[in-house]
Amino acid sequence: MVNIAVLGYGTVGSGVIEVLNLNGESISKRCGHDINVKYILDLRDFKGEPVEKLIVHDYNVIVNDPEIKIIVEVMGGVEPAYTFVKEAILKGKSVCTSNKELVAKHGAELLELSKAQKVNFLFEASVGGGIPIIRPLNQSLTADEIEEITGILNGTTNYILTKMSADNEGFDSALKEAQALGYAERNPEADVEGYDACRKIAILSSLAFGMQVDFEDIYTEGISQISDIDVLYAKAMGASIKLLATSRKVGNRVYAMVAPMLIKPTHPLFSVNGVFNGIFVRGNVIGDVMFYGSGAGKLPTASAVVADVVDAAKHVGTNIMTFWSSKKLELADAKTAPHRFFVRISDCDDNTRELINQVFGKIEEIKVNAREKDYAFLTEALSEAEYDEKADKIGKTLNRIRVMF
Amino acid sequence: MVNIAVLGYGTVGSGVIEVLNLNGESISKRCGHDINVKYILDLRDFKGEPVEKLIVHDYNVIVNDPEIKIIVEVMGGVEPAYTFVKEAILKGKSVCTSNKELVAKHGAELLELSKAQKVNFLFEASVGGGIPIIRPLNQSLTADEIEEITGILNGTTNYILTKMSADNEGFDSALKEAQALGYAERNPEADVEGYDACRKIAILSSLAFGMQVDFEDIYTEGISQISDIDVLYAKAMGASIKLLATSRKVGNRVYAMVAPMLIKPTHPLFSVNGVFNGIFVRGNVIGDVMFYGSGAGKLPTASAVVADVVDAAKHVGTNIMTFWSSKKLELADAKTAPHRFFVRISDCDDNTRELINQVFGKIEEIKVNAREKDYAFLTEALSEAEYDEKADKIGKTLNRIRVMF
Numbered sequence: 001m002v003n004i005a006v007l008g009y010g011t012v013g014s015g016v017i018e019v020l021n022l023n024g025e026s027i028s029k030r031c032g033h034d035i036n037v038k039y040i041l042d043l044r045d046f047k048g049e050p051v052e053k054l055i056v057h058d059y060n061v062i063v064n065d066p067e068i069k070i071i072v073e074v075m076g077g078v079e080p081a082y083t084f085v086k087e088a089i090l091k092g093k094s095v096c097t098s099n100k101e102l103v104a105k106h107g108a109e110l111l112e113l114s115k116a117q118k119v120n121f122l123f124e125a126s127v128g129g130g131i132p133i134i135r136p137l138n139q140s141l142t143a144d145e146i147e148e149i150t151g152i153l154n155g156t157t158n159y160i161l162t163k164m165s166a167d168n169e170g171f172d173s174a175l176k177e178a179q180a181l182g183y184a185e186r187n188p189e190a191d192v193e194g195y196d197a198c199r200k201i202a203i204l205s206s207l208a209f210g211m212q213v214d215f216e217d218i219y220t221e222g223i224s225q226i227s228d229i230d231v232l233y234a235k236a237m238g239a240s241i242k243l244l245a246t247s248r249k250v251g252n253r254v255y256a257m258v259a260p261m262l263i264k265p266t267h268p269l270f271s272v273n274g275v276f277n278g279i280f281v282r283g284n285v286i287g288d289v290m291f292y293g294s295g296a297g298k299l300p301t302a303s304a305v306v307a308d309v310v311d312a313a314k315h316v317g318t319n320i321m322t323f324w325s326s327k328k329l330e331l332a333d334a335k336t337a338p339h340r341f342f343v344r345i346s347d348c349d350d351n352t353r354e355l356i357n358q359v360f361g362k363i364e365e366i367k368v369n370a371r372e373k374d375y376a377f378l379t380e381a382l383s384e385a386e387y388d389e390k391a392d393k394i395g396k397t398l399n400r401i402r403v404m405f
Numbered sequence: 406m407v408n409i410a411v412l413g414y415g416t417v418g419s420g421v422i423e424v425l426n427l428n429g430e431s432i433s434k435r436c437g438h439d440i441n442v443k444y445i446l447d448l449r450d451f452k453g454e455p456v457e458k459l460i461v462h463d464y465n466v467i468v469n470d471p472e473i474k475i476i477v478e479v480m481g482g483v484e485p486a487y488t489f490v491k492e493a494i495l496k497g498k499s500v501c502t503s504n505k506e507l508v509a510k511h512g513a514e515l516l517e518l519s520k521a522q523k524v525n526f527l528f529e530a531s532v533g534g535g536i537p538i539i540r541p542l543n544q545s546l547t548a549d550e551i552e553e554i555t556g557i558l559n560g561t562t563n564y565i566l567t568k569m570s571a572d573n574e575g576f577d578s579a580l581k582e583a584q585a586l587g588y589a590e591r592n593p594e595a596d597v598e599g600y601d602a603c604r605k606i607a608i609l610s611s612l613a614f615g616m617q618v619d620f621e622d623i624y625t626e627g628i629s630q631i632s633d634i635d636v637l638y639a640k641a642m643g644a645s646i647k648l649l650a651t652s653r654k655v656g657n658r659v660y661a662m663v664a665p666m667l668i669k670p671t672h673p674l675f676s677v678n679g680v681f682n683g684i685f686v687r688g689n690v691i692g693d694v695m696f697y698g699s700g701a702g703k704l705p706t707a708s709a710v711v712a713d714v715v716d717a718a719k720h721v722g723t724n725i726m727t728f729w730s731s732k733k734l735e736l737a738d739a740k741t742a743p744h745r746f747f748v749r750i751s752d753c754d755d756n757t758r759e760l761i762n763q764v765f766g767k768i769e770e771i772k773v774n775a776r777e778k779d780y781a782f783l784t785e786a787l788s789e790a791e792y793d794e795k796a797d798k799i800g801k802t803l804n805r806i807r808v809m810f
Contacts, residue, residue, distance in 0.1 A: 023550055023689070023690065027548060130692065140529065140540050141712065142435040145428055268676070285428065285711075286704070287704070289699075290697035292695035294693070299690040302690065303690040307547045
């Protein structure tokens, strides 16, 4: 029997208990041990609920109990999670977490500490909810040099964009519906401005390239500026707008970015719709692979956490090597990243049209019925800096979306 | 340094050498050891090629060399692979293989033997080429009870079906093109009749349900009866015909089948086209996940083999537990599996039409331009036995395709 403690009895924490109760028998078989939840740390008492007898309010009870071999951290946020996790590892306990903020900020350090202590720090649930992506990157794609990881890593924004496209509606009304359905929070900033996806691509990039990618270094743009008119044009191009979190290695330079982008049906991420997530990986020998599934939700996320618990229980006393050094990876300047751009200007007069043609050179015009006054086009591949320079010369507000084709 | 030997210098074997040469540095970092190929077993000499000095013709040289810790078996076929692999494991060597025939037939036994010998028998490349699916099933989906695995597991047939749909052409001409491009063999039976997919779903089902699923027990139907007319009707339904290898747990019964089926765009496998493979898994807590990538090819397959070598090298002296007992899983009678069916009859006279309506009851007629003489429809959900009984009553040749919606 392996004793574990769960820090935080919120959505994911209660999901972990539910999964262990529901599938306990097969989990024990796969694990070779029974998993016993000895404590749950929470500020609340949960009087009258079955978990009441497991609740403790003092972390010291948990971290000082030598019977506890594995700690599940599902509180979220950097503190006090970081202090708790570090202490646990130093006391020789493995930690499984769903906490992307913690992993993005302190992953490298906590992995090094775990290695020294011969325990494990596992975080499958921190990216892509239930989708197996951390373990595949760490253990299955070991023969490859990763050239690109591009993910739809945030279900809230993917739901909003899918809804905007399906019902030809604007961002605000799609957001309201997402909030009504519980897919978006009342303060949706972390999702819609791309901050959530940014932390996740920082984690994936660090694993893919084996060095610390700081999320603060990643250029991040959300979807709040995307309009129903953009969606019309996307459809006219046979394309779709997705919030993509991407990092690419070109020579020795790594570019990383979170931004809404246009993709076409030939891209494996095109058909990732609604609250689903998808992660596309290109390796130099494996070619293109894609992982798809529920990127959030109580049970899918708990499934990933419990799978980590099983792995930790199978590896008591052995560190599973993870290739993520604390050495900082200096990202290439995002301004030098080359893309095509979709550009759109409303009520475009003839002079502006001519100026655009002069400044942007070879373009591909896109027309949409009943939008005769617009001027909309695809540029050739330009760096961000080149695009900005050209856009400045036009002297009017241009809507632009990066293009991944 | 870890010394390995490669059995068979064919497509995959030479791919393994290529991957180790190309990515040796990063592989060593991820593995913690350098991987050194000490021997290659092949009947040929490869005079003048760089591998010449590694070639041996006598397996005893390899299996009796205590320096060899890992053997890569990429010869294919059950014998002599089985004899060689068994001997290697008994001599305390781990084995990594891409050989689906060997794994489907002797997987459970070789896993048990490996466990007893504290070595590893790894076979990621035996299903889905480079796509990580064996390790995710074995190590990532451990918190779940698997309810369904459905895969597009054969790139040749998927290429043919994609081509038939894209160019409105018949099976024979699409097969010829696949052969010309090297995607299909001169004798394409193993692919087009579903035998290849059958072995692969047997392996996946054994891992998902933890018991031996014998491939001989799986009802298997290929795609050679699918015509360009079927493709027309699929399009009229907004659907696509795919060769699906599926196994589903309903209560305590497991149904398994390989057959062409109709799927709609809402299914994650719908957009798996060309030579690509996709594997859809439904777990009782993770929900739906899908894994996508190159299901064959020299380098993708070698990528999976080398990833197994890395895993084996990291686990010298420790068995990675795999949940696949040799106890036979008795599959439910395929005749009792419920499906909707798409049924089509050419030159259908009024009497037959009336008889069909009487016999099949509630149906959904499907019409296609310029096929006015056809009678084509979707049935309600019927067991295979019920369908056969009804079809017999019509007394004419009915074309039928199972429907997954």
